[in-house]
Amino acid sequence: MAESLPLEMLTYILSFLPLSDQKEASLVSRAWYCAAQNALRETNVQYNIPVSSASLPAIKSLGLRGITCIGLTNLDDSPASHQVLKSVAYHLGPNLQSLCLSGGSPTEASFVALLLGCPALRILDLSGCNSLFTSGTLLAQPEMAQQIRQVLHGLCELNLAGLRDLTDLSFNRLSSCAPNLERLSLA
Incomplete structure (x- = not known):
């Protein structure tokens, strides 16, 4: 279900997580990796x-x-x-x-x-x-x-x-x- 979310929404959600959790989330899938990278840039x-x-x-x-x-x-x-x-x-x-x-x-x-x-x-x-x-x-x-x-x-x-x-x-x-x-x- 989370994989069907738009990249912008995943990025927004991950931006609320601490860096250590963003790192773990980036291992879930390619889409989550891209979203975590975007969230990192935005900080x-x-x-x-x-x-x-x-x-x-x-x-x-x-x-x-x-x-x-x-x-x-x-x-x-x-x-x-x-x-x-x-x-x-x-x-x-x-x-x-x-x-x-x-x-x-x-x-x-x-x-x-x-x-x-x-x-x-x-x-x-x-x-x-x-x-x-x-x-x-x-x-x-x-x-x-x-x-x-x-x-x-x-x-x-x-x-x-x-x-x-x-x-x-x-x-x-x-x-x-x-x-x-x-x-x-x-x-």
């Missing part, structure tokens, strides 16, 4: 991706699964980081709702390019990303700020904790690009 599990060229196939795979919440680790200004950011924007960007770059060192250009590929972003964690604010020129160009404002219209949570180079001007530029901001962390 905003953050996938932490180390930045390296070896991560590119995983990023593509996560994109096919419609993953909405990721964190990037070991982010710097290397060619591998640029390649990973492009891949994230292309494969994950359209569905991405939560992005954590905590402690990373992306260049301003690669950061802006990444944001432009993430129109559904609701949560952005830039804690410890001092390299973005060192020069003080992030979003200084009005046309670039306008493009970012269009992309970040749905952003409701922004984490700017631990930024020693964040100036009032840089803060105002970035926060003005997120008109629907509900939660801000500067601790």
